[in-house]
Amino acid sequence: MNKFAFLVAILPSLVFTEIVPVQECQTGPLPTSVDVIGCSKLPCKLSRGQEAVVYVDFRPASDASALRPSVFATVLGVTVPFSLPEDWQNACDWLVGTRCPLTAGEDVMYVLRLPVQKTYPPxxxxxxxxxxxxxxxxxxxxxxxAKVV
Structure with a gap:
């Protein structure tokens, strides 16, 4: 990959985000880093009526020809699936500086966009x-x- 193109692709995440600490899941490996735009400390504030944007850096352990996001929200001890818009269902469309298929060990950046509806309670x-x-x-x-505000 062209180093200049890669730098241009990741520059927004370097300027506007900070790496935030995340917790490990029981279902899979942690990413290399997670950058939430506008979040410098936990809980990250998610503003109603706006999109939360998260840059996720990871290295797949094996080759991947397809990739999809699955998002869950846990509120008051209850975990529910979070539906992403239809055009965000293919994570391969939201990779920065690369495309699917992915190679094992490749450095990959995925951009997650979460719509935070005005109707969500704080x-x-x-x-x-x-x-x-x-x-x-x-x-x-x-x-x-996070906290919805």
Missing amino acids: VAVDVELRLIDQAEQVVSCFVVS
Whole structure:
């Protein structure tokens, strides 16, 4: 990959985000880093009526020809699936500086966009992201603490 193109692709994440600590999932390996735009400490504030943008750096342990996001929200001890818009269902479309298929050990950046509806109540929430490959194996997974404001 052209080093200049890669630098241009990741520059927004270097300027506007900070790496935040995340929790490990029971279902898969942690990403290399997670950067939430506008979040410098936990819980990350998710503003109603806006999109939360998360840059996820990871290295797949095996080759992946397809990738899809699976998001869950845990509020007051109850975990529910979080539906992403249809055009965000293919994680391969939201990779920065690379495309599917992915090679084992490759450094990959995925951009997760979460719509935070105005109707959501102001509440603490744990957001879990699983990136799942064509064999339904979890390639990377993390949980981040947030608060809807």
